[in-house]
Amino acid sequence: MEAILPEPKTESVLARIASGDASAVQECLDLYGNLVWSLARRFTRSAAEAEDAVQEVFLDVWKSAARFDATRASEKTFVAMIARRRLIDLLRRSEARPELVPIPEHLDFADDTHERIEQTAELSTAERALAALRPEQRRVLLMSVYQGMSHGEIVSATGIPLGTVKSHIRRGLAEVRSALQDSNTGRTTQKGVSP
């Protein structure tokens, strides 16, 4: 008698969570636990705070699973977006901010010989868009996005006027957003999916 093998799971983990597959919830922890932990450690002051934060983040991720759209971003980026939303909210509400994490040294865009972390096409697109920004604009965007600094904190740290800080961040994010949308449109068109 021929054994009936289970069909391989090709659906995304988030799609399976949205459809009520309980096993996908733990698979989500396996796939994205380290990523969320890493973000939580950067945006909180202690391991204890990070532990509470990752609980809140994963509840948000599971509840938001049905909103994931693979034509707009990778699952990893979507999970990071949900995590950042919760963590930044906690950061802004806390009385004292965690120690600033230095901006990675490998981001020396004048030197293209450095080792690159293995990246997906999506993340490489984001990094290229970042590299194309003017140095001051890039610095301000990194302080905001990577270090989680508020606009006011960036003004205090750099002496750049608030309006310019806001403008650098908005324009920088718009450039990255536009590059990602162009890239996604190309990817979905190549796959035969309407953009």
Place this chain on the structure above:
Amino acid sequence: MSASRQRCLELLADRATGDLDVARRLELDTILRQHPEWDDDAYELAAAALDLALAGQAPAMPDSVRQRLVATSRSWTRKP
């Protein structure tokens, strides 16, 4: 692009970096009530992609944290 759309994009970018105060949050809510089709998390996705592109190897989540998450996930999946 209309002034209202331009303002909405500015506020969405501010939201993506956690820099909306109460007054501007209300302003964004008002605009999005009038134009729900403008609500867009593209700036937040852009910030997340940048963050991931810059981050190095993620440290492993401690086992105790994972165990607590597993317990949370079990009670969450049991909910009707």
